[in-house]
Amino acid sequence: PKTMIEPFRIKSVEPIRMTTRLEREKLLQAARLNVFQLRAEDVLIDWLTDSGTGAMSARQWGAIMEGDESYAGARSYFRLEQVIRDITGMEHFVPTHQGRAAEKVLFTAVCKKGDLVPSNCHFDTTRANLEYVGVEAVDCVIAEGLQPATLHPFKGNIDLARVEALLKEQGERIPFGMITVTNNTGGGQPVSMANIRAYAALLKKYGKPLIMDVCRFAENAMFIKMRESGYEHTSVRDIAREMFSYADGATMSAKKDGMVNIGGFIVLRATDWLDEVRNDLIMMEGFPTYGGMAGRDLEALAVGLEEGLDEDYLRYRLRTAEYLGEKLEAAGVGFVKPTGGHAVYIDAKTVLPDMPVAHYPAWALCNALYLEGGIRGVEVGSMMFGKRLDDGTETFHSMELVRLAFPRRMYTQSHFDYAAEVIAEVKQKAAAIRGVRITKQPRFLRHFTVQCDWA
Numbered sequence: 229p230k231t232m233i234e235p236f237r238i239k240s241v242e243p244i245r246m247t248t249r250l251e252r253e254k255l256l257q258a259a260r261l262n263v264f265q266l267r268a269e270d271v272l273i274d275w276l277t278d279s280g281t282g283a284m285s286a287r288q289w290g291a292i293m294e295g296d297e298s299y300a301g302a303r304s305y306f307r308l309e310q311v312i313r314d315i316t317g318m319e320h321f322v323p324t325h326q327g328r329a330a331e332k333v334l335f336t337a338v339c340k341k342g343d344l345v346p347s348n349c350h351f352d353t354t355r356a357n358l359e360y361v362g363v364e365a366v367d368c369v370i371a372e373g374l375q376p377a378t379l380h381p382f383k384g385n386i387d388l389a390r391v392e393a394l395l396k397e398q399g400e401r402i403p404f405g406m407i408t409v410t411n412n413t414g415g416g417q418p419v420s421m422a423n424i425r426a427y428a429a430l431l432k433k434y435g436k437p438l439i440m441d442v443c444r445f446a447e448n449a450m451f452i453k454m455r456e457s458g459y460e461h462t463s464v465r466d467i468a469r470e471m472f473s474y475a476d477g478a479t480m481s482a483k484k485d486g487m488v489n490i491g492g493f494i495v496l497r498a499t500d501w502l503d504e505v506r507n508d509l510i511m512m513e514g515f516p517t518y519g520g521m522a523g524r525d526l527e528a529l530a531v532g533l534e535e536g537l538d539e540d541y542l543r544y545r546l547r548t549a550e551y552l553g554e555k556l557e558a559a560g561v562g563f564v565k566p567t568g569g570h571a572v573y574i575d576a577k578t579v580l581p582d583m584p585v586a587h588y589p590a591w592a593l594c595n596a597l598y599l600e601g602g603i604r605g606v607e608v609g610s611m612m613f614g615k616r617l618d619d620g621t622e623t624f625h626s627m628e629l630v631r632l633a634f635p636r637r638m639y640t641q642s643h644f645d646y647a648a649e650v651i652a653e654v655k656q657k658a659a660a661i662r663g664v665r666i667t668k669q670p671r672f673l674r675h676f677t678v679q680c681d682w683a
């Protein structure tokens with residue numbers, strides 16, 4: 229049979245509250261045309277993020293009861309430490325409540341004003357956390373990584389020549405290099421093993437450590453297995469281990485491939501930064517053996533990290549995105565190709581070719597998907613990455629994307645079929661879609677709270 233089934237069955241369900249188009253019009257207006265401001269109950273298919281939104285397994289719920297809630301030295305900490313050491317090969321594990329806390333703790337400990345940190349693409353919280361401490365965050369993804377329609381097996385790869393130029397010209401400003409796997413901002417695109425290896429060697433030549441942002445390391449490892457020659461017969465677990473072997477440390481949002489609803493961590497190979505990191509951790513998150521997490525959350529993560537490496541699950545996971553991509557292709561809707569691991573990124577410019585960027589086409593498309601079908605995605609375009617400058621003018625992003633990100637083990641094939649139909653209908657009615665203008669915006673991460681009106 230050619231249908232790839234969901235490799236799980238459902239033990240506990242959550243009803244979806246149905247809404248009408250008329251209701252959704254009122255709800256979106258009340259949310260100031262910002263889907264982040266909607267109540268989740270008013271959404272039919274919530275693809276805002278794959279972060280912390282997935283379904284935990286029966287084994288994870290079982291582990292929750294085993295949580296040791298001791299303040300110091302909890303058994304759950306040591307259990308998770310063992311799992312993380314096995315997967316990453318790194319000695320030192322520092323728990324935080326989620327990924328951005330890991331970033332904040334690490335950057336506060338290690339970076340200083342005026343520094344520069346290259347990556348393929350920094351995620352928005354990573355960029356914001358770096359900029360907050362006065363660090364310039366530079367995206368160096370390969371050119372293909374910014375061209376939605378160009379096919380490339382590893383569009384998340386970093387441009388080594390650009391990084392080398394930075395190291396040569398401004399090396400003294402660079403405390404470390406980063407790389408995000410998979411490259412979320414660039415479309416959930418994987419980074420090849422060859423690229424990670426070469427990047428690490430380049431950094432090493434200039435005496436710089438490599439820090440990986442590893443939220444989706446298991447999906448990246450599966451892509452390597454499927455696409456990079458020489459890895460067809462290597463287990464995803466071993467591939468992940470090799471990926472980690474090139475890094476000196478990593479920040480992790482466990483809310484992705486950790487298969488949990490909350491959690492994160494830093495891992496470090498050496499002790500150089502450890503004291504400073506743990507000092508900052510105590511100030512910002514908590515005592516080193518729980519960081520920002522409850523004992524039960526440490527347990528759920530210990531199980532989740534193992535489940536996230538299951539190859540049947542990963543094969544199904546990557547196929548899900550590919551399946552929706554095939555349907556969009558048939559409907560003539562452009563998207564970042566090939567589809568990424570955790571999400572499909574619609575290229576809004578292919579749906580709304582005539583809308584000026586100043587009317588935020590990806591934001592407009594996001595709103596249209598909600599109005600038409602109750603689907604919530606997230607804009608990855610000029611609202612997220614553009615800025616209002618001090619002189620009042622706006623800067624715009626190079627791409628106008630709508631990300632539909634899939635919570636893990638949560639939505640079934642019929643949800644995907646429905647979404648494909650909605651998107652096709654939106655494309656048909658594109659002429660009636662209206663752009664927006666900003667009426668109020670905060671300074672950082674403006675997309676979360678920005679208020680808009682129709683343009």
Ligand code: F0G
Nearest residue numbers: 277279326327328351353412443481483
């Ligand atoms: N790095 C990457 C690549 C991410 O995708 C995220 C979160 C973070 C760091 C921060 O982790 O949310 O646990 O604090 N991404 C989510 C998303 C929010 O929707 O893509 P966090």
